[in-house]
Every structure is written in structure tokens, then in C-alpha cells.
Amino acid sequence: xxxxxxxxxxxxxxxxxxxxxxxxxxxxxxxxxxxxxxxxxxxxxxxxxxxxxxxxxxxxxxxxxxxxxxxxxxxxxx
Amino acid sequence: xxxxxxxxxxxxxxxxxxxxxxxxxxxxxxxxxxxxxxxxxxxxxxxxxxxxxxxxxxxxxxxxxxxxxxxxxxxxxxxxxxxxxxxxxxxxxxxxxxxxxxxxxxxxxxxxxxxxxxxxxxxxxxxxxxxxxxxxxxxxxxxxxxxxxxxxxxxxxxxxxxxxxxxxxxxxxxxxxxxxxxxxxxxxxxxxxxxxxxxxxxxxxxxxxxxxxxxxxxxxxxxxxxxxxxxxxxxxxxxxxxxxxxxxxxxxxxxxxxxxxxx
Numbered sequence: 001x002x003x004x005x006x007x008x009x010x011x012x013x014x015x016x017x018x019x020x021x022x023x024x025x026x027x028x029x030x031x032x033x034x035x036x037x038x039x040x041x042x043x044x045x046x047x048x049x050x051x052x053x054x055x056x057x058x059x060x061x062x063x064x065x066x067x068x069x070x071x072x073x074x075x076x077x078x
Numbered sequence: 079x080x081x082x083x084x085x086x087x088x089x090x091x092x093x094x095x096x097x098x099x100x101x102x103x104x105x106x107x108x109x110x111x112x113x114x115x116x117x118x119x120x121x122x123x124x125x126x127x128x129x130x131x132x133x134x135x136x137x138x139x140x141x142x143x144x145x146x147x148x149x150x151x152x153x154x155x156x157x158x159x160x161x162x163x164x165x166x167x168x169x170x171x172x173x174x175x176x177x178x179x180x181x182x183x184x185x186x187x188x189x190x191x192x193x194x195x196x197x198x199x200x201x202x203x204x205x206x207x208x209x210x211x212x213x214x215x216x217x218x219x220x221x222x223x224x225x226x227x228x229x230x231x232x233x234x235x236x237x238x239x240x241x242x243x244x245x246x247x248x249x250x251x252x253x254x255x256x257x258x259x260x261x262x263x264x265x266x267x268x269x270x271x272x273x274x275x276x277x278x279x280x281x282x283x284x285x286x287x288x289x290x291x292x293x294x295x296x297x298x299x300x301x302x303x304x305x306x307x308x309x310x311x312x313x314x315x316x317x318x319x320x321x322x323x324x325x326x327x328x329x330x331x332x333x334x335x336x337x338x339x340x341x
Contacts, residue, residue, distance in 0.1 A: 054323075055324065055327065057320070058273070058320055058321065058324040061273075061277070062269060062272070065272065065273060065276035065277060065280060066269075066272060066276070068276050068280055069272055069275075069276050072279075
């Protein structure tokens with residue numbers, strides 16, 4: 001098995017996606033924890049908290065998806 | 079080797095995500111105007127949005143019935159929640175944001191309807207060109223609003239250090255503030271488009287790969303795979319709504335930051 005460009009690209013795609021989900025995973029976990037605590041403290045703001053939570057979720061998810069795009073580029077274009 | 083043998087059905091299932099040219103129009107310079115299935119489904123989504131609001135507006139009733147309730151929910155959402163962030167000056171952007179939200183939502187949901195052999199719905203938003211086109215429109219619109227409200231020099235001044243910083247300290251800091259702000263402005267449409275594109279594409283990819291797996295190894299893995307596919311489909315519907323909302327919300331935030339530049 002020669003370590004050529006194709007192999008390196010496949011390896012890079014795997015490593016990229018692997019590392020990319022660490023940050024957003026921690027971020028979304030913290031976000032959900034704080035949202036849960038806020039709703040538990042004061043249940044009448046659960047609507048507003050839900051809105052902010054979903055916005056934060058989408059923004060944190062986007063970072064993992066940037067790495068997904070890079071992985072797709074690595075796999076299918078070389 | 080194992081991947082090549084076992085990947086056949088999976089790769090076949092992924093063909094659905096390809097852009098297929100239906101009517102080929104020769105290229106005019108660098109622009110290729112052929113009618114692909116992405117174009118067809120963008121037209122279908124636009125027709126659905128237009129017909130929905132047109133029909134509801136034709137038959138307005140005092141006591142809202144089914145369609146009118148949905149239209150009223152959308153209108154209240156766009157006026158209050160989305161465009162309401164800008165405040166008073168936001169009234170004139172209400173149509174753009176409402177159309178943007180409904181259009182992106184329709185395009186996302188079109189790709190999720192079941193696919194009989196004749197009609198193969200293709201999600202236009204799973205194509206970076208479509209999402210980048212929309213993000214480019216929002217970017218140009220935002221910059222145009224900024225320049226037309228504050229003038230060229232005034233808008234560029236809002237990229238520099240904020241007011242209230244003493245001049246001796248503030249003027250050299252421009253070297254850092256101005257390029258970072260300009261880069262941020264250019265990064266906004268890129269992140270907007272990639273977020274929408276990658277979310278839709280990732281959802282479809284997971285579903286299609288799992289279905290390909292199910293077809294390839296037609297043994298005991300069928301049941302758990304099918305359950306997983308149904309769960310992912312439900313999650314995809316949720317993601318369709320969320321991503322349409324996030325795109326419109328961030329467009330509103332960018333327009334707001336261009337209108338109130340520097341204040």
C-alpha cells in the first residue's frame with residue numbers, strides 16, 4: 001500500500017471529522033446544561049431560553065459542518 | 079478491495095445527490111444556463127411559495143381556516159420575531175425576510191418527500207451553488223443598505239475603532255480593526271451558505287448511506303437500520319425548519335448591523 005495522495009486524503013478526511021466534533025460537542029453540551037438549569041430555575045422563561053438555545057445550537061453545529069465540507073472535498077476531489 | 083465490493087449499492091444510492099442536466103443550453107462565456115434538476119426544483123419551490131400566499135390572499139376570511147392560519151403564523155413570525163429585531167426601520171425588510179424564510183423552508187422540505195420512480199425530488203439547498211447564490215444576494219443587499227444609508231465614507235468609518243477611544247490610541251488600532259472587520263464582512267455570506275448547505279447535505283448523506291447499506295447487506299441489519307433511517311428523517315425535518323430560521327435570523331442581524339453601523 002503506497003502512501004500516495006489518495007491515501008493521505010482519505011486519512012485526512014477521517015482525522016478532520018474526528019477532531020472537528022470535539023469542540024462543538026463540548027459547546028453544545030455546555031449550552032444544553034445551562035439552558036436546562038435556566039428553565040429549572042425559572043420555568044416561565046422556557047420559550048425565550050428555547051429560542052436562544054436553538055440559535056446557539058445551529059451556530060455551534062456549523063463549525064463541525066465546516067470540517068465536514070473539508071472532509072467531503074478531500075474524499076471526492078482527490 | 080472490501081470497500082469496492084461492498085460499496086456498490088451504497089455509491090448507487092448516492093447518485094441521487096448528483097445534479098442531472100435535463101435541458102442542456104450551451105455555455106455563454108463562463109455561465110452555464112442549462113436546466114438541471116436543481117433549477118427545476120428551485121422553480122417548483124418558488125411556485126409553491128407564490129401559489130400558497132396568492133391563494134391565501136385571494137380568500138381572506140374573518141375567521142381563519144387552515145391555510146390562512148399557517149399564513150398568519152408565518153407573517154407574525156416574520157414581522158415580530160425576525161424583522162422585529164431591527165425595530166422601527168425594519169418594516170421595509172419584512173417582505174424579503176418572509177420570502178427568504180418560506181422559500182428556504184420549502185426547498186429543504188421538498189427533498190424529504192418520498193421518491194417514486196418517476197418524480198425524483200432533489201433538494202436545491204444541498205447544492206453549494208444555490209445557497210451561495212442566496213447568501214451573495216443577502217451580502218450585496220446588506221452592503222448596499224449600509225452604503226446608501228451612511229454614505230461610502232460613513233460606512234467605512236464604522237469599520238474603524240469605535241467612538242470614544244482617544245485619537246492617539248484609536249488611530250493606530252485601525253490597522254487591526256479595519257482588516258478584521260472587512261474579513262468578517264466577507265466571511266458572513268460564506269458561513270451562511272456553508273451552514274445551510276452542509277446541514278442539508280449531511281442529513282441526506284446519512285439517510286442515503288444507511289439505505290444503501292440496507293440494500294447491500296440484506297440480512298438481519300435491515301430492521302435496526304430502517305429504524306435509524308426513520309429517526310434520521312424526523313431529525314432532518316427538524317433541521318430543515320431550524321436552518322431556514324437561522325438563515326433568516328442571521329440575515330436580519332447582518333442587515334441590522336449595516337443599518338445601525340457604528341451606533
